[in-house]
Amino acid sequence: MKSYIFNLIVLVALFSLDFIEAKREPPNKYITPIQAGICKTALVKSNGTQNPNGECSSQILGDLPSSSKMVSTLIVSPENGAEITANKRFKIRVEISNLQTGFFADPATDYYDVPQTLTEDGIIRGHVHISVQKLIGNGIPNPNLVEFFEGLSDVVDNKGGLETEVPGLFPGFYRLCTMTASESHQPVVMPVARRGSQDDCIRFSVT
Incomplete structure (x- = not known):
């Protein structure tokens, strides 16, 4: 009788352990910025201003669109390989898909x-920057040196494009790129890694 009771107690105990194990939630693989120790370095915490000395941001990524609504851009003017007259104004035109343009936070106070965020249709709210750099042979350009830079804060026209004018450049070889951004100027964040680029670059010469 004692042996029967002992075996029954053991079975109940084992069943209880299995039940508890089954109910136990899997470990959380997502951590908060505090848990990760983010912004505990010597870098100052970001406060909405642009700090050329570096800073630490614990801002969350926010809303990511579906893969069917990822951003794509194309520079349509000037054409890649174009030859442009020196010191003469010329137009830059960029066409964009899947970006609700016109959302442009003040970069002096609301940077990053x-x-x-997304619209009700799942489209990223943001804008496009234009950057033109001079190239020297095959050397990698210095990101601190730009010949022309502009944030395009307007809403796209009825053809899905944005335009600006460059006041003219000195003779040389140049690279023109788009930098598509969310409202607060951070690069747009896409839902998958395997994709086409959200930005475009061309090269042109000025003579």
């Missing part, structure tokens, strides 16, 4: 401090 607003998470990425």
Whole structure:
């Protein structure tokens, strides 16, 4: 009788352990910025201003679109390989898909401090920057040196494009790139790694 009771107690105990194990939630693989120790370095915490000395941001990424609504851009003017007259004004035109343009936070006070957001249709709210750099042979350009830079804060026209004018450049070889951004100027964040680029670059000469 004692042996029967002992065996029954053991079975109940084992069953209880299995039940508890089955109910136990899997470990959380997502951590908060505090848990990760983010912004505990010597870098100052970001406050919405642009700091050329570096800073630490614990801002969350925000909303990511579906893969069917990822951003794509194309520079349509000037054409890649174009020859442009020196010191003469010329137009840059960029066409964009899947970006609700016109959302442009003040870069002096709201830089990188607003998470990425989507419209009701699942489209990223943001804008496009234009950057022109001079190239010297096959050397990698210095990101601190730009010949022309502009944030295009307008809403796209009825053809899905944005335009600006460059006041003229000295003779040389140049690279023109788009930098597509969310409202707070951070690069747009896409839902998958295997994809086409959200930005475009061309090269042209000025003579």
